[in-house]
Amino acid sequence: xxxxxxxxxxxxxxxxxxxxxxxxxxxxxxxxxxxxxxxxxxxxxxxxxxxxxxxxxxxxxxxxxxxxxxxxxxxxxxxxxxxxxxxxxxxxxxxxxxxxx
Numbered sequence: 001x002x003x004x005x006x007x008x009x010x011x012x013x014x015x016x017x018x019x020x021x022x023x024x025x026x027x028x029x030x031x032x033x034x035x036x037x038x039x040x041x042x043x044x045x046x047x048x049x050x051x052x053x054x055x056x057x058x059x060x061x062x063x064x065x066x067x068x069x070x071x072x073x074x075x076x077x078x079x080x081x082x083x084x085x086x087x088x089x090x091x092x093x094x095x096x097x098x099x100x101x
Contacts, residue, residue, distance in 0.1 A: 003035065003049045007042065007070050018069035019046075029067035046070035047077075059083050065090055 001009065010033075011019035021031030021042050031042035047060045050072035054060060061083050064074040078086075087093040 003045060006033070007046050007049060011070055014066075016064065016066075017071060018064050018066045018074060019071040020066065021068040021070055025068055031068050031070065042070045043067075043075055046072050047075045051075065061086060065092075 008019065010021060010023045012022050014020050023031065023033060025031050032039050033042055033045065034040075035045055041060075043062065044054065044060050047054060054077065057079065058077045059080055059082075061076050061078045062069055062074060063076055064071070065086075066074070069075075084093065
């Protein structure tokens with residue numbers, strides 16, 4: 001099965017248009033699947049399959065704030081700084097002190 005087909009087949013469309021991944025999800029909520037012999041994050045694979053390359057130094061962010069969403073229209077590129085700002089703005093950023101010092 002082609003990657004695009006697999007992403008659609010293993011997702012369920014929610015009321016807000018998210019394609020919610022129905023297979024394995026990590027405890028933090030992100031979907032994962034084996035692709036090309038490696039375990040990959042499903043939202044990154046979706047971005048690659050539908051939108052194109054992810055340049056070095058950029059991450060795939062969710063516009064919808066739904067970690068299991070693989071809808072390519074809900075995904076956008078940004079820096080890790082942008083991603084952290086998203087989490088802060090949405091009240092989801094958890095600061096953890098470095099236990100080593």
